[in-house]
Amino acid sequence: MNIKLPSTLLTALMMSACTQTPKPHELFVIGHRGAMGYETENTLASVEKAVELGVPMIEIDVFKIASGELVVFHDDLVDKLTDGSGPIEELTLEQVKSLNLEGNHQIPTLEEVLDALNKRTDLNIELKGANTADDSVRIVRQYMAEKGYAAQDFVFSSFRWPELYRVRELAPDFDIAVLTGDDPLEAIDTAKELKAVAINPWYKNVTAENVTAIHEAGFKVFAYTVNELEDIALMRSYKVDGIFCNYPDRALTQ
Numbered sequence: 001m002n003i004k005l006p007s008t009l010l011t012a013l014m015m016s017a018c019t020q021t022p023k024p025h026e027l028f029v030i031g032h033r034g035a036m037g038y039e040t041e042n043t044l045a046s047v048e049k050a051v052e053l054g055v056p057m058i059e060i061d062v063f064k065i066a067s068g069e070l071v072v073f074h075d076d077l078v079d080k081l082t083d084g085s086g087p088i089e090e091l092t093l094e095q096v097k098s099l100n101l102e103g104n105h106q107i108p109t110l111e112e113v114l115d116a117l118n119k120r121t122d123l124n125i126e127l128k129g130a131n132t133a134d135d136s137v138r139i140v141r142q143y144m145a146e147k148g149y150a151a152q153d154f155v156f157s158s159f160r161w162p163e164l165y166r167v168r169e170l171a172p173d174f175d176i177a178v179l180t181g182d183d184p185l186e187a188i189d190t191a192k193e194l195k196a197v198a199i200n201p202w203y204k205n206v207t208a209e210n211v212t213a214i215h216e217a218g219f220k221v222f223a224y225t226v227n228e229l230e231d232i233a234l235m236r237s238y239k240v241d242g243i244f245c246n247y248p249d250r251a252l253t254q
């Protein structure tokens with residue numbers, strides 16, 4: 001069918017197409033430690049809140065404790081967030097479970113988070129503690145074999161790059177992101193060696209130029225931890241691929 005529009009209408013349509021505001025750059029929003037702006041970080045409640053807010057991925061931190069389990073916790077010491085004290089790595093599971101976490105929560109194991117999440121979002125496992133690679137890979141493989149998870153449902157990240165080399169040795173198929181608090185360009189060689197998918201810099205170290213350079217090197221950029229609206233807008237303008245956010249709804253609804 002050949003529809004002829006009057007020339008004045010055609011001109012008006014063309015002008016309006018040219019003057020429309022460009023769509024803002026889309027960000028992949030990762031719920032930081034669940035949604036720690038709303039619920040105690042790294043708890044099942046925080047994970048649930050992030051799911052409720054509609055994030056495509058949640059980030060959690062893991063430590064290996066004295067009795068051998070992986071638990072989901074951010075700090076080296078339990079002092080700040082619980083009624084206990086001392087290094088988390090020196091506790092047994094029984095001791096970890098006896099701690100009262102701020103807001104009357106318990107510290108979960110990695111398996112408890114995976115069971116609760118049940119594939120509703122992807123999961124970024126940050127290897128926060130030493131010797132966490134082997135057990136993280138083993139547990140993820142077990143959930144892939146028994147609970148219907150897929151390798152693409154996970155990203156492994158760490159500031160402890162040797163842990164990432166161990167992940168790559170064990171699992172050529174898993175996505176890896178290189179965390180850095182320094183100049184992100186300095187992580188490019190490591191990211192290449194690891195066949196990583198992304199470099200995750202501190203947002204204060206992100207510039208439009210280093211995002212372009214990292215993209216040209218073949219990696220995505222996910223900046224942490226971006227909570228304020230003006231910083232979220234800045235990250236969009238720099239064309240980062242995604243952000244970690246304590247209040248994921250702030251970035252999802254922008």
Ligand code: G3P
Pocket residue numbers: 032059061074126157179200224225244
């Ligand atoms: O993975 C991004 C971010 O979580 C890294 O910093 O200290 O919050 O674990 P941190």
Ligand code: CA
Pocket residue numbers: 059060061126
């Ligand atoms: Ca983290």
